[in-house]
Amino acid sequence: xxxxxxxxxxxxxxxxxxxxxxxxxxxxxxxxxxxxxxxxxxxxxxxxxxxxxxxxxxxxxxxxxxxxxxxxxxxxxxxxxxxxxxxxxxxxxxxxxxxxxxxxxxxxxxxxxxxxxxxxxxxxxxxxxxxxxxxxxxxxxxxxxxxxxxxxxxxxxxxxxxxxxxxxxxxxxxxxxxxxxxxxxxxxxxxxxxxxxxxxxxxxxxxxxxxxxxxxxxxxxxxxxxxxxxxxxxxxxxxxxxxxxxxxxxxxxxxxxxxxxxxxxxxxxxxxxxxxxxxxxxxxxxxxxxxxxxxxxxxxxxxxxxxxxxxxxxxxxxxxxxxxxxxxxxxxxxxx
Amino acid sequence: xxxxxxxxxxxxxxxxxxxxxxxxxxxxxxxxxxxxxxxxxxxxxxxxxxxxxxxxxxxxxxxxxxxxxxxxxxxxxxxxxxxxxxxxxxxxxxxxxxxxxxxxxxxxxxxxxxxxxxxxxxxxxxxxxxxxxxxxxxxxxxxxxxxxxxxxxxxxxxxxxxxxxxxxxxxxxxxxxxxxxxxxxxxxxxxxxxxxxxxxxxxxxxxxxxxxxxxxxxxxxxxxxxxxxxxxxxxxxxxxxxxxxxxxxxxxxxxxxxxxxxxxxxxxxxxxxxxxxxxxx
Amino acid sequence: xxxxxxxxxxxxxxxxxxxxxxxxxxxxxxxxxxxxxxxxxxxxxxxxxxxxxxxxxxxxxxxxxxxxxxxxxxxxxxxxxxxxxxxxxxxxxxxxxxxxxxxxxxxxxxxxxxxxxxxxxxxxxxxxxxxxxxxxxxxxxxxxxxxxxxxxxxxxxxxxxxxxxxxxxxxxxxxxxxxxxxxxxxxxxxxxxxxxxxxxxxxxxxxxxxxxxxxxxxxxxxxxxxxxxxxxxxxxxxxxxxxxxxxxxxxxxxxxxxxxxxxxxxxxxxxxxxxxxxxxxxxxxxxxxxxxxxxxxxxxxxxxxxxxxxxxx
Numbered sequence: 001x002x003x004x005x006x007x008x009x010x011x012x013x014x015x016x017x018x019x020x021x022x023x024x025x026x027x028x029x030x031x032x033x034x035x036x037x038x039x040x041x042x043x044x045x046x047x048x049x050x051x052x053x054x055x056x057x058x059x060x061x062x063x064x065x066x067x068x069x070x071x072x073x074x075x076x077x078x079x080x081x082x083x084x085x086x087x088x089x090x091x092x093x094x095x096x097x098x099x100x101x102x103x104x105x106x107x108x109x110x111x112x113x114x115x116x117x118x119x120x121x122x123x124x125x126x127x128x129x130x131x132x133x134x135x136x137x138x139x140x141x142x143x144x145x146x147x148x149x150x151x152x153x154x155x156x157x158x159x160x161x162x163x164x165x166x167x168x169x170x171x172x173x174x175x176x177x178x179x180x181x182x183x184x185x186x187x188x189x190x191x192x193x194x195x196x197x198x199x200x201x202x203x204x205x206x207x208x209x210x211x212x213x214x215x216x217x218x219x220x221x222x223x224x225x226x227x228x229x230x231x232x233x234x235x236x237x238x239x240x241x242x243x244x245x246x247x248x249x250x251x252x253x254x255x256x257x258x259x260x261x262x263x264x265x266x267x268x269x270x271x272x273x274x275x276x277x278x279x280x281x282x283x284x285x286x287x288x289x290x291x292x293x294x295x296x297x298x299x300x301x302x303x304x305x306x307x308x309x310x311x312x313x314x315x316x317x318x319x320x321x322x323x324x325x326x327x328x329x330x331x332x333x334x335x336x
Numbered sequence: 337x338x339x340x341x342x343x344x345x346x347x348x349x350x351x352x353x354x355x356x357x358x359x360x361x362x363x364x365x366x367x368x369x370x371x372x373x374x375x376x377x378x379x380x381x382x383x384x385x386x387x388x389x390x391x392x393x394x395x396x397x398x399x400x401x402x403x404x405x406x407x408x409x410x411x412x413x414x415x416x417x418x419x420x421x422x423x424x425x426x427x428x429x430x431x432x433x434x435x436x437x438x439x440x441x442x443x444x445x446x447x448x449x450x451x452x453x454x455x456x457x458x459x460x461x462x463x464x465x466x467x468x469x470x471x472x473x474x475x476x477x478x479x480x481x482x483x484x485x486x487x488x489x490x491x492x493x494x495x496x497x498x499x500x501x502x503x504x505x506x507x508x509x510x511x512x513x514x515x516x517x518x519x520x521x522x523x524x525x526x527x528x529x530x531x532x533x534x535x536x537x538x539x540x541x542x543x544x545x546x547x548x549x550x551x552x553x554x555x556x557x558x559x560x561x562x563x564x565x566x567x568x569x570x571x572x573x574x575x576x577x578x579x580x581x582x583x584x585x586x587x588x589x590x591x592x593x594x595x596x597x598x599x600x601x602x603x604x605x606x607x608x609x610x611x612x613x614x615x616x617x
Numbered sequence: 618x619x620x621x622x623x624x625x626x627x628x629x630x631x632x633x634x635x636x637x638x639x640x641x642x643x644x645x646x647x648x649x650x651x652x653x654x655x656x657x658x659x660x661x662x663x664x665x666x667x668x669x670x671x672x673x674x675x676x677x678x679x680x681x682x683x684x685x686x687x688x689x690x691x692x693x694x695x696x697x698x699x700x701x702x703x704x705x706x707x708x709x710x711x712x713x714x715x716x717x718x719x720x721x722x723x724x725x726x727x728x729x730x731x732x733x734x735x736x737x738x739x740x741x742x743x744x745x746x747x748x749x750x751x752x753x754x755x756x757x758x759x760x761x762x763x764x765x766x767x768x769x770x771x772x773x774x775x776x777x778x779x780x781x782x783x784x785x786x787x788x789x790x791x792x793x794x795x796x797x798x799x800x801x802x803x804x805x806x807x808x809x810x811x812x813x814x815x816x817x818x819x820x821x822x823x824x825x826x827x828x829x830x831x832x833x834x835x836x837x838x839x840x841x842x843x844x845x846x847x848x849x850x851x852x853x854x855x856x857x858x859x860x861x862x863x864x865x866x867x868x869x870x871x872x873x874x875x876x877x878x879x880x881x882x883x884x885x886x887x888x889x890x891x892x893x894x895x896x897x898x899x900x901x902x903x904x905x906x907x908x909x910x911x912x913x914x915x916x917x918x919x920x921x922x923x924x925x926x927x928x929x930x
Contacts, residue, residue: 025557027470027565029888039391039556052557054565061677062889065896070469151777158864160677160889186891187677194781194863194875196578197885203580205863208749209779223393224580313393347823351716357708358717358725361799364792365732368743375746420638427635438639443922445642447914450846451907452853454880458887458903459649462656482645489642515631543736546855546880550887570738570856577742577860585746592739603734607727 026294029056030063030076031162032198034097034280036219038076040309041302048305053298057198061160061186067091067283073291075283078162079169079186080262090286092333093260094326095279096299098250098316101167102241102276104226105213106206107133114145116230116238119275123175125152125213127182128192133211155205155214158195160186166278167215170266174275215276218246219313233275234267241274246316249277255322257329279318284335292335300327300336369596376593379586389556389572392581399591401558405567406595408560409473409552410542413480417541418534420481421488428489429496430518442493445486454546456482461550473562476552480541487540491533495526498614528613532606539602543595545570569595649907657901659894669901675866675877677890682898684905686866690783690876691906694858695851697787697872698794703844705791706798710840711828713799714806726803733796738856744789745860752788753780757873776873784872786858793857798847805839805924806832838927842920849913853906855880879906 028038035057042053058066060077067075068089076096086093103122105115117125121137124130130137134147157164165186172179182188194209196202199216203224206214213229218241221228230238239245249268255261265277282299284292303326307317318326330336387398424441432438456479464475499522507517523530545568553565554575569591576584576591654661664672664682672683713725757778765774776782809832817827833840863875864885879902890896 025555025559025561025564027555029553036392040394042556043391043394046557054555054557056554056556056565059889061886061891064891065889068891069466071465071471153777153779158885160886160891160895183678185678187886187889189674189676189678189866194779194865195885197864198578200575200579200581204578205781207580208745209753209781211777212779220580343823343826347825350825350828351711354708354711354716357705358712360705361709361732361795362725362728364795365728367747368732368735368739368792371743371747372739420641422638423635424639424641427632427639431632431635432639441639441642443915443918444646446918447911448642448645450849450853450910450914452855452880452910454853454855454883455649455653455903455907455910458656458883458900459652461887462652462900463648485645486642489639513625513628515625515628518631539734543738545736545738546884549884570736573738573742574856574859577745588742592742596735596739599734599736600731603731604727607730 024050024294025052025054026074026291026298027054027056027072028063028074028076028282028295029058029066029072030283031060031078031280032057032200033060033078033099033101033161033163033166033217033278034076034315035199036217036223036313037097037099037306037310037315040313041298041306044305044309045298045301048301051294051298057200059157059159059186059198060162060165063162063283064186065160067285070285070288073288074295076280077186077283078278078280079165080260080264080279080281081283083259083262086260092284092286092292092329092335093262093281094299094329095255095261095318095322096282096302097310097318098246098265098277098279099314100218100241100246100249100274100277101163101170101215102218102221102274103213103215103229103231104203104206104221105229106210107227108210110145110227112227113230113240114227115142116232117141118232119171119174122229122231123171123178126154126156126171126191126193127178128154150211153209153212154190154193155196155202155209155212156190156193157187157198157202159197161198162186162278162280163199163215163217164188166264166266167276169264170276173267219315222314231275233273234269235271235273237271239272239274243311243314243316245272245274246277246314249273249275250279250316250319253279255279255325257325257332261326261329286333289335296330296335300330303327372589372593372596375586375589376596379590380593381590384587384590388558392579392584395583397583397587399567399569399572399587401555402567402569402572402591403594404558404560405473405552405555406542406569408562409476409480409548409566409568410538412474412477412562413484413541414534414538416477417481417484417537418488421485421533421537422492422530424485424489425492426496426518428493430514430522433497438493442490445490448486449490452546453479453483453544454549457547457550460547465551470563471551471553471565473552473564473566476548476566476568477562479547479551480544483544483547484537484541487537488530488533491536492526492530495529495533496522498529499525528609532609535602535606535609539599539606542602543570543599545574549574646911650904653900653904653907657897657904660897660901663894664898664901669898670905673866673868675882677892677895680892680894682895682901684879684902686868687877687879687882687902688905689868690862691852691878691880693783693872693876694786694790694862694878695848697784698790698851699844699848701788701791702795702798702847706795706847707802707840709795709799710802710806711832713803715824715828715832726800729796729799733800736856737793737854740789740793740857741860744785744857748789749780749785749861751780752782752785753778757784761873772870773872775871776869778873781861781863781875782873783862783876785861786876786878787872789857789861790851790854793854794847794851797850798843801843801846802836802840805836805843808839808924809835836924838920838924842917842924845913845917845920849910849917852913853880853910855884859884879903
């Protein structure tokens with residue numbers, strides 16, 4: 001009996017500290033929007049330094065919740081928190097990378113990018129006012145596309161999501177009816193559609209459900225060969241989601257460190273700007289003095305070495321001046 | 337004679353329907369197990385057991401971290417759950433035998449066995465994750481232990497009750513104190529039954545996902561530190577199956593195969609022990 | 618009787634330790650109730666009880682929450698599951714106890730029990746990968762073109778067949794509870810005294826008449842208890858339905874629409890709720906689910922105990 005007890009105590013003790021012991025782990029959670037790039041960066045960082053970045057893609061809402069509850073070392077959210085909220089929760093915030101949200105469809109036999117929509121038409125589809133693919137509004141915009149009389153299934157997020165926040169912020173900007181009926185946020189009351197968990201879940205459902213339309217970060221569309229739409233931007237041009245059109249949107253952004261970089265990039269004015277772009281943000285708890293410098297070190301490493309990886313996944317790395325602004329911000333917070 | 341015939345026909349139809357029902361049930365078993373087997377075996381590879389996850393798009397990822405994590409979470413849940421369950425069952429069957437307290441606790445345990453496991457996850461999140469400040473393997477084990485305890489407790493109680501009272505009286509007559517009688521005589525007599533209960537309770541919790549979502553969370557790296565978030569097969573299956581990548585789907589099938597085989601083996605082992613010890617039932 | 622032996626100090630200690638261990642169950646139940654109640658108190662204060670239960674709002678932007686949509690989804694999915702599972706499970710029990718040749722009884726029994734042991738996440742994943750396409754491509758269009766045209770029932774099958782909906786969730790749930798319901802029903806049937814059955818056969822009764830007039834009346838309490846127990850199980854099942862329900866907070870008349878159950882809402886939104894009232898509302902849902910399934914299971918237990926007592930007498 002006694003030997004068993006000692007054995008149990010010993011095992012418990014060992015596992016509390018970890019046998020592998022040495023490996024340091026940074027725990028982060030939040031947005032699924034940048035998950036492909038964070039996990040790729042983390043993988044390379046681990047190879048370079050041995051430090052592990054455990055990033056769990058649970059949704060931006062989750063990132064905010066878990067950093068407020070201090071259950072992770074850093075949170076990630078595509079929806080920037082307002083400066084007041086940051087002060088209240090004693091948090092810091094900085095952007096990490098820029099990307100685009102793209103509407104994707106599952107229409108057998110139709111080429112990616114073949115269909116164009118105006119912001120108004122997109123809004124009507126999501127409000128449930130346009131219910132069939134051969135609706136005359138869509139037909140008029142796409143006279144050459146063989147659209148069938150099939151019912152549209154909207155696929156959207158079921159979890160608290162920054163992708164949703166970027167998407168609904170855009171819709172609220174361009175569509176008064178959306179603003180009035182639904183509004184913008186990480187989770188909204190959707191008029192129609194089925195909910196998938198994370199960008200992963202939406203991509204999965206769009207793949208499985210024919211005649212569906214959903215919205216995902218572009219990397220998910222690209223990795224899974226989902227068919228995207230062209231959209232009309234603020235300058236009145238129909239643009240394709242691409243590195244260039246995201247970059248064009250990013251160019252218009254003026255991030256202000258004194259506001260903790262709070263900024264939306266949706267409906268950007270650039271001539272070729274993709275209208276649903278956004279930065280994704282990292283949230284740190286001010287009192288986590290021990291882990292914060294380590295998190296910052298990781299992102300500093302990513303700023304220096306991660307641009308190619310980001311581009312490969314069609315994210316836009318922060319422009320050099322913005323990176324320096326972020327570094328200055330870190331310094332001012334005493335974590336760099 | 338028409339009445340007689342009608343009765344016969346009625347009987348025939350009803351019995352045919354029952355047979356069809358049984359075939360229907362077996363059909364699903366074959367269908368589901370068949371799919372898991374075919375898709376799972378196809379996706380099995382050494383990399384699955386030897387490698388840790390890699391970012392989507394990079395080849396050669398595995399679920400080593402999740403296999404180890406699952407074993408650890410289940411092991412520690414067993415370490416907490418089994419002693420509490422066995423001791424609790426002992427109290428009900430021995431010290432409190434036949435009393436009202438025993439009956440109430442026994443009924444409550446039966447109810448607890450079927451309580452939604454996701455609720456237990458939220459409970460542990462509130463008491464072990466939020467106050468501590470991070471997700472942890474311990475929280476996952478605690479959640480599973482709570483599910484385990486009532487199962488072990490009830491089977492222990494039942495198995496101890498099956499041990500004939502005369503056996504205890506014989507030991508008392510030799511002057512042994514009750515605790516010694518329990519440990520040396522009663523436990524020995526019921527050992528096979530208790531072991532079965534333990535095996536079945538492990539089978540029960542090994543496939544649980546819902547209580548782990550908010551407790552042990554997930555970890556994309558190999559970790560044996562129970563103070564950290566830790567990967568588990570079931571949560572990985574949920575993440576991977578809901579994800580869009582084909583490589584994830586394949587790994588989810590392979591993981592499902594492994595976990596199903598593990599649980600079915602435990603269940604069959606439990607039945608074999610019962611049969612060997614207590615004869616045909 | 619045991620009191621006699623408590624003189625020994627080790628014995629006293631042992632009895633206390635075992636007693637505490639058995640009390641743990643009670644501690645968990647009270648602890649869960651207490652913790653869920655405190656965590657959800659902001660939502661209880663803000664929305665009240667009746668208003669929360671009847672409100673169909675689930676609007677994180679305006680921070681207005683209600684349980685009605687989740688309760689509705691839970692109720693409908695469970696109803697579909699029981700509607701399919703009860704007749705099948707009883708059929709299986711009749712087959713095992715009355716029809717099957719002896720050499721098949723035990724293998725089929727084991728097979729059914731193995732089906733009960735498969736983890737629910739496997740059912741869920743299998744549902745998403747295998748059942749959803751079958752439902753979307755064959756079964757749902759077929760239902761629409763047949764039952765969809767029947768007045769009244771027709772509205773149940775409106776909408777687009779996409780496989781991610783209440784009907785698919787209900788079917789997966791039914792597959793999951795069939796073995797469970799069947800094995801309890803079988804145990805209940807087995808309690809019928811052999812002698813009574815023999816007498817009925819001697820009077821010239823057919824097998825079905827014996828089942829209908831002897832076995833079922835004898836075991837109805839047990840079977841009913843088993844059904845309620847399955848109901849309790851189905852109410853709280855998460856993973857089997859989380860894959861195929863689409864987490865849609867709306868009450869729709871069609872079974873071919875996505876919906877949300879309490880469990881699926883929790884699984885999808887619990888770690889992600891950003892505002893405090895949102896999280897409190899989720900804890901509130903968990904509390905409701907706990908109370909609901911606790912009561913259901915208690916009722917089931919009541920009937921099962923009654924059935925047991927009837928035979929022990």
